[in-house]
Amino acid sequence: MIYTRKNSERPNPATSYGLVAEIEKKITEAFEVFDRESNKTVDVKEIGCIVRSLGCFPSEAEVQELLAQIEVEEPSGFVHLEKFLPVMTKVLLDRRFRPIPEDVILHAFEALDENKCGYITKEDLVKHLTEEGEPFTQEEMEDMLAVALDPETNTLHYRDYRIKLVVDETKTFPFNV
Numbered sequence: 001m002i003y004t005r006k007n008s009e010r011p012n013p014a015t016s017y018g019l020v021a022e023i024e025k026k027i028t029e030a031f032e033v034f035d036r037e038s039n040k041t042v043d044v045k046e047i048g049c050i051v052r053s054l055g056c057f058p059s060e061a062e063v064q065e066l067l068a069q070i071e072v073e074e075p076s077g078f079v080h081l082e083k084f085l086p087v088m089t090k091v092l093l094d095r096r097f098r099p100i101p102e103d104v105i106l107h108a109f110e111a112l113d114e115n116k117c118g119y120i121t122k123e124d125l126v127k128h129l130t131e132e133g134e135p136f137t138q139e140e141m142e143d144m145l146a147v148a149l150d151p152e153t154n155t156l157h158y159r160d161y162r163i164k165l166v167v168d169e170t171k172t173f174p175f176n177v
């Protein structure tokens with residue numbers, strides 16, 4: 001085999017295998033949390049939660065794209081670990097669905113702040129998040145409002161709140177790829 005890199009830079013199959021084994025172990029552990037019957041299957045509705053628990057942040061459309069790559073058992077709507085594992089392993093190795101950077105989060109909130117006053121009213125927030133883009137469900141909206149709104153003013157002070165939304169990739173993606 002010919003390498004164009006120096007000998008010290010050759011890929012190490014043992015290290016690569018160890019990384020894949022570690023990733024597959026993490027995926028399996030996350031999958032098992034949602035495997036209520038302990039039969040290596042989960043409801044298709046749980047896939048987004050599993051993916052996000054592994055430090056990936058896909059949109060709902062991207063979750064649907066992932067599901068299209070996985071053979072979903074019809075009509076029961078269950079996903080088998082053996083079908084999920086290779087797809088999710090590739091997602092993690094490719095480092096897909098990275099967290100949104102803090103400055104992008106801030107710009108998004110600033111775009112919703114029409115008066116440029118540093119906060120968004122509950123009414124405006126609900127309107128934007130349920131009527132535009134990828135809409136929140138009623139439950140998602142209630143959950144967010146419970147933690148995001150200032151209880152005294154019923155507003156979202158987004159410069160403070162954005163810090164809660166920022167993800168430290170070193171903690172959510174513990175693999176060196």
